[in-house]
Amino acid sequence: LLKYSISNLWKRKLRSFLSILSILIGITAIFVLVSFGQGIGKFVDDFAQKQGIDKLMMMPGGFGPPGTSNVKFSEEDIDFIKKIKGVDDITGWMGNNGKVKFKDYKEKYTLIFGFSTDREEARLVEELSTIEIKKGRNLKDGDILKAVLGHNYIIPNKLFKKAIAVGDKIEVNDIPVEVVGFYGEVGNPQDDSQVYLSYNGFKEIFGEDTFEYIAIRSAPDQNPAQLADKIKERFRKYKGQKKGEEDFNIQTFEQAIETFTSVITVINGVLVLIALISIVVAAVNIVNTMYTSILERTQEIGIMKSIGARNRFILSVFIIEAGLLGMAGGVIGVVLGYGIASFGGLIAKMYGLSMLRPAFPLWLILGCLLFAFLTGAFSGLLPARQASKLNPVDALRYE
Helix, strand or coil: CHHHHHHHHHHCHHHHHHHHHHHHHHHHHHHHHHHHHHHHHHHHHHHHHHHCCCEEEEEECCCCCCCCCCCCECHHHHHHHHCCCCEEEEEEEEEEEEEEECCCCCCEEEEEEEECCCHHHHHHHHHHHCCCEEEECCCCCCCCCEEEECHHHHCCCCCCCCCCCCCCEEEECCEEEEEEEEECCCCCCCHHHCEEEEHHHHHHHHCCCCECEEEEEECCCCCHHHHHHHHHHHHHHHHCCCCCCCCEEEEEHHHHHHHHHHHHHHHHHHHHHHHHHHHHHHHHHHHHHHHHHHHHCHHHHHHHHHCCCCHHHHHHHHHHHHHHHHHHHHHHHHHHHHHHHHHHHHHHHHCCCCCCCCCCCHHHHHHHHHHHHHHHHHHCHHHHHHHHCCCHHHHHHCC
């Protein structure tokens, strides 16, 4: 059966190729999209493991980058929250947009953050941002006009033509600042282009002593979601605000990840649905190919039936041929999809988007191959059934 089916497909190479082409396009698209979806999911999981689920983030209500909200938090606000039972660690986090200049190169605009030089408080921010020192050192007490930079500053032609090194001077809002260290790669251009100062350094440059965010670590015996609700209720009363009209928001890390994951899942679902349209087109093409093949081979079917071939043999021949078309499209689609996804991952990394790295679990490869085969086989089922029911005498007389 297999040999006979392959020989028939080989005789009609061009038609077989066009049927394979139509299905491999869909399989390639599905493989690439799902592999990137899996890669982003893995990135989020790794991010969650590094950050931990015991963190809470307090921020101004609404949505916007640092420095765009009129709502700020004070030292008194932090002291109030610190006294709430269940709060283990807490630290404020200053933030604003700023201009960064290096030598005579064109200035860049990015986010500038200021956080505590106390190691425990600084560690809370680093865990929340998943950043750790790669070169040089962390900020320490006494560091005023000194900074730690994101990963992209050590890459030539990324932000500036020349890479910045430890000990170099940059200008933040036209004020000279010495670089004392660099954080490792986070995986997106924004985070990897940020500048980190001490509280005193931030106040010196921006003239602000309020906080954009408050980072909180819940105690080991606390449920982060319940603690978030408790802090929100007490802080609302402390600020004299009505319920539902708060000008701040507090979110657990778990909630933030769930929101992000939900958005990614919806986007991937829509993209895969679009890719499935090409699979439907491929299925119609295979049906058409099989019907054409039956018309061309009607006399051949009559001869096979006249010498004893049963209906199930004829049925099997055409289902296997359709399945082989699907399988061939699946194999080529998976190989092509792997190449495109890998190349896309390299391009994304070149542009500082290392979070967009594809993943290729075994179930994705086998699933695409099985899906392609079943699509082909089911597409050929109706034509195969028609071929198996042909009357031998009528088939032999067919011209």
